[in-house]
Amino acid sequence: MPYDPSAFPPFAVTVDLVVLTVRRHALCALAVRRGEPPFQGRWALPGGFVRADEDLAQAAARELAEETGLRAHDPSVPAQDNGAHLEQLATYGDPKRDPRMRVVSVAHLALAPDLPAPRAGGDASNARWAPVEELLQQTGYGRDGEPVAPLAFDHAQIVSDGVERARSKIEYSSLATAFCPPQFTVGELRRVYEAVWGVALDPRNFHRKVTGTPGFLVPTGGTTTRQGGRPAQLFRAGGATLLNPPMLRPEV
Amino acid sequence: MPYDPSAFPPFAVTVDLVVLTVRRHALCALAVRRGEPPFQGRWALPGGFVRADEDLAQAAARELAEETGLRAHDPSVPAQDNGAHLEQLATYGDPKRDPRMRVVSVAHLALAPDLPAPRAGGDASNARWAPVEELLQQTGYGRDGEPVAPLAFDHAQIVSDGVERARSKIEYSSLATAFCPPQFTVGELRRVYEAVWGVALDPRNFHRKVTGTPGFLVPTGGTTTRQGGRPAQLFRAGGATLLNPPMLRPEV
DNA sequence: GTGTTTATCGTCAAGCAGACGACTATGATC
DNA sequence: GATCATAGTCGTCTGCTTGACGATAAACAC
Numbered sequence: 001m002p003y004d005p006s007a008f009p010p011f012a013v014t015v016d017l018v019v020l021t022v023r024r025h026a027l028c029a030l031a032v033r034r035g036e037p038p039f040q041g042r043w044a045l046p047g048g049f050v051r052a053d054e055d056l057a058q059a060a061a062r063e064l065a066e067e068t069g070l071r072a073h074d075p076s077v078p079a080q081d082n083g084a085h086l087e088q089l090a091t092y093g094d095p096k097r098d099p100r101m102r103v104v105s106v107a108h109l110a111l112a113p114d115l116p117a118p119r120a121g122g123d124a125s126n127a128r129w130a131p132v133e134e135l136l137q138q139t140g141y142g143r144d145g146e147p148v149a150p151l152a153f154d155h156a157q158i159v160s161d162g163v164e165r166a167r168s169k170i171e172y173s174s175l176a177t178a179f180c181p182p183q184f185t186v187g188e189l190r191r192v193y194e195a196v197w198g199v200a201l202d203p204r205n206f207h208r209k210v211t212g213t214p215g216f217l218v219p220t221g222g223t224t225t226r227q228g229g230r231p232a233q234l235f236r237a238g239g240a241t242l243l244n245p246p247m248l249r250p251e252v
Numbered sequence: 253m254p255y256d257p258s259a260f261p262p263f264a265v266t267v268d269l270v271v272l273t274v275r276r277h278a279l280c281a282l283a284v285r286r287g288e289p290p291f292q293g294r295w296a297l298p299g300g301f302v303r304a305d306e307d308l309a310q311a312a313a314r315e316l317a318e319e320t321g322l323r324a325h326d327p328s329v330p331a332q333d334n335g336a337h338l339e340q341l342a343t344y345g346d347p348k349r350d351p352r353m354r355v356v357s358v359a360h361l362a363l364a365p366d367l368p369a370p371r372a373g374g375d376a377s378n379a380r381w382a383p384v385e386e387l388l389q390q391t392g393y394g395r396d397g398e399p400v401a402p403l404a405f406d407h408a409q410i411v412s413d414g415v416e417r418a419r420s421k422i423e424y425s426s427l428a429t430a431f432c433p434p435q436f437t438v439g440e441l442r443r444v445y446e447a448v449w450g451v452a453l454d455p456r457n458f459h460r461k462v463t464g465t466p467g468f469l470v471p472t473g474g475t476t477t478r479q480g481g482r483p484a485q486l487f488r489a490g491g492a493t494l495l496n497p498p499m500l501r502p503e504v
Numbered sequence: 505g506t507g508t509t510t511a512t513c514g515t516c517a518a519g520c521a522g523a524c525g526a527c528t529a530t531g532a533t534c
Numbered sequence: 535g536a537t538c539a540t541a542g543t544c545g546t547c548t549g550c551t552t553g554a555c556g557a558t559a560a561a562c563a564c
Contacts, residue, residue: 009304010262013345013356052261052354056345091343091358093265093308102304104265104356106343187541205522207543229541230529244503245520251496439510457553459512464551481510482560497551 011093012103015060016047016155018089018162019068019110021129022179022195027166028129029159030067031151035126038099039152043130045159047105060086060108067127070112073178084112085178089162097154109162111178132163167196172246174216177237183220185232186210199250209247215240263345264355267312268299268407270341270414271320271362273381274431274447279418280381281411282319283403287378290351291404295382297411299357312338312360319379322364325430336364337430341414349406361414363430384415419448424498426468429489435472437484438462451502461499467492 019030031043046067050059061072064086073083086108093104135151136159150156170176170193177184179192190206210216215238223231271282283295298319302311313324316338325335338360345356387403388411402408422428422445429436431444442458462468469487477483 008264008301011265011302011356012260013263013265049260050263050345050356053347055347056343056356088342090340091308093302093358095305095307104263104302104308104358106345106356185542202522202524203542204524204544208545209521211543225530225541227541228531229539230543232542246498248521250522437511454553454555455511456513456555460514461552463512477510477561479510480562481508482512484511500552502553 009102012098012101013050014047014103014105015050015056015063016045016092016105016107016158017060017063017067017110018045018107018159019064019084019112020132020162020166020179021112021114022192023114023129025191025195026131026133027163027195027198029132029135029162031128031130031135032067033126034152042149042152043128043135044152045107045155046127050106056088056106057086057108060088060106060110064108064110068112068115070110070115072110084110085175086110089158089165092154092158094154105158107158107162109165111166111175113179113181132159135159136163167249170196170247171249172243173241174237174243175241180237183222183224183234183236185224185227185234186217187227187232189217189235193247197249201250213240213243214238216243261354264350264353265302266299266355266357267302267308267315268297268344268357268359268410269312269315269319269362270297270359270411271316271336271364272384272414272418272431273364273366274444275366275381277443277447278383278385279415279447279450281384281387281414283380283382283387284319285378286404294401294404295380295387296404297359297407298379302358308340308358309338309360312340312358312362316360316362320364320367322362322367324362336362337427338362341410341417344406344410346406357410359410359414361417363418363427365431365433384411387411388415419501422448422499423501424495426489426493426495432489435474435476435486435488437476437479437486438469439479439484441469441487445499449501453502465492465495466490468495 017030021028021030030046032046034040034042034044046063048059048063050056054062064070064072064084068084071083072086089107089109091104091106095102097103097105136156151159166175176189176192176196179196180188186207187203189210190201190203193206194201217235218238220234220236222234224234225231269282273280273282282298284298286292286294286296298315300311300315302308306314309324316322316324316336320336323335324338341359341361343356343358347354349355349357388408403411418427428441428444428448431448432440438459439455441462442453442455445458446453467490470490472486472488474486475483476486
């Protein structure tokens with residue numbers, strides 16, 4: 001088939017980001033307020049058009065840096081830097097998902113440690129970390145009493161898919177460490193699991209499990225009391241990416 | 253931002269299909285021979301452009317029907333029909349993946365029972381079930397002595413990702429039944445696992461595991477001797493989609 | 505009948521998970 | 535400084551699941 005642009009319909013391709021973090025014991029996603037129609041004034045996921053010479057992962061990393069200042073952690077480089085985990089999530093292409101034109105959005109999932117206040121072009125009021133339960137409830141009032149409008153476009157579905165991916169993936173991988181600072185304690189890691197899954201875990205069994213899994217955690221030698229109580233050993237993420245046997249999510 | 257087509261670069265969007273089945277104890281993928289440049293004469297995955305009014309899943313289901321005659325099993329309809337399992341796999345958008353133009357391909361994964369001979373527009377010589385190891389080796393000779401050329405475009409990567417998805421997903425879901433006919437025996441299901449994972453499983457432990465997992469298998473009452481030996485009970489897939497605890501893939 | 509093939513049931517030991525007791529080491533409070 | 539609250543860490547015990555494997559059952563081929 002020769003190059004014939006009339007042979008296929010043109011699409012706009014965007015990347016949208018589900019950036020998750022754990023703040024105050026709650027799983028939160030980054031939301032930005034839309035400045036233009038459609039859905040003007042409503043909250044949405046950060047994202048933007050893929051440029052003509054850009055790979056999808058590059059576009060996602062660029063948007064992530066623009067919105068949060070985070071560098072994406074290239075998974076092909078095993079060196080543990082401070083970058084966020086970034087992976088492709090899914091692609092959304094309903095013909096009516098954007099009323100203006102035909103847009104296919106390649107959603108990406110980013111996991112980041114707790115960050116300073118978000119920025120969106122320097123305007124803090126137009127970006128916030130929102131608890132995912134608040135974003136996913138169709139209507140009602142948020143914790144601060146502000147009425148909650150549904151997310152723009154199909155972004156509620158995308159957030160839901162991203163949260164589900166994160167919830168299942170920390171079961172059988174060491175990805176939960178992506179929510180932690182470079183050095184962290186077993187208790188901090190446990191609170192990540194508790195926030196993402198929304199359950200309480202037994203501290204003793206959790207400690208036995210994570211310290212007993214080879215390659216999951218590497219002690220750095222230091223200790224900290226930043227959580228109060230007895231000083232806790234500090235660890236960094238080990239090289240293992242797959243947990244076998246997996247961490248079991250409690251039922252019900 | 254008003255609708256300004258010059259504000260974003262136009263993309264072509266395609267769907268490509270990784271259609272897997274188990275034939276003669278080997279995991280096979282459907283490959284079609286390309287009739288036009290680029291990569292003319294080389295094997296590739298079936299696929300095509302997404303139409304202007306089509307959802308991505310619709311486009312994938314349409315391509316699947318065109319290439320194999322299979323109807324996609326809509327996961328929102330729990331009725332067990334004879335359709336194939338179809339799910340989105342990942343999206344590939346390297347700027348240079350198609351030398352003609354900027355193409356973003358939304359790959360889908362389909363799992364089907366063993367089928368009669370494939371067809372590609374009625375021409376059997378242009379479609380075949382190829383063992384995935386054969387497709388994935390970069391060069392060399394296939395089982396029939398025919399020299400093996402790498403798949404067109406980035407399709408080897410897509411097949412690799414699809415196979416890995418299938419291998420991991422049958423661990424913790426009942427998806428392996430998608431490779432089986434509507435009624436099947438425990439031994440047939442075990443041979444699916446063995447072919448997909450490329451390992452031998454203990455028949456006794458496998459039998460205990462699958463029959464002991466509630467909702468996985470439902471006995472139909474019938475028996476069959478089509479595999480030889482003692483008659484085996486026939487089952488159909490139960491309603492359970494998640495296996496807990498999962499089926500463990502042997503190491504090494 | 506004998507052998508072969510496949511299916512199915514049972515047994516046993518090792519390992520892991522969940523429940524939970526006990527102890528340790530810090531900071532906060534009186 | 536004693537006491538308390540908080541968080542971390544080490545053990546123990548019980549039940550369940552797994553992996554290895556013996557034994558039996560029911561068909562077909564000869």
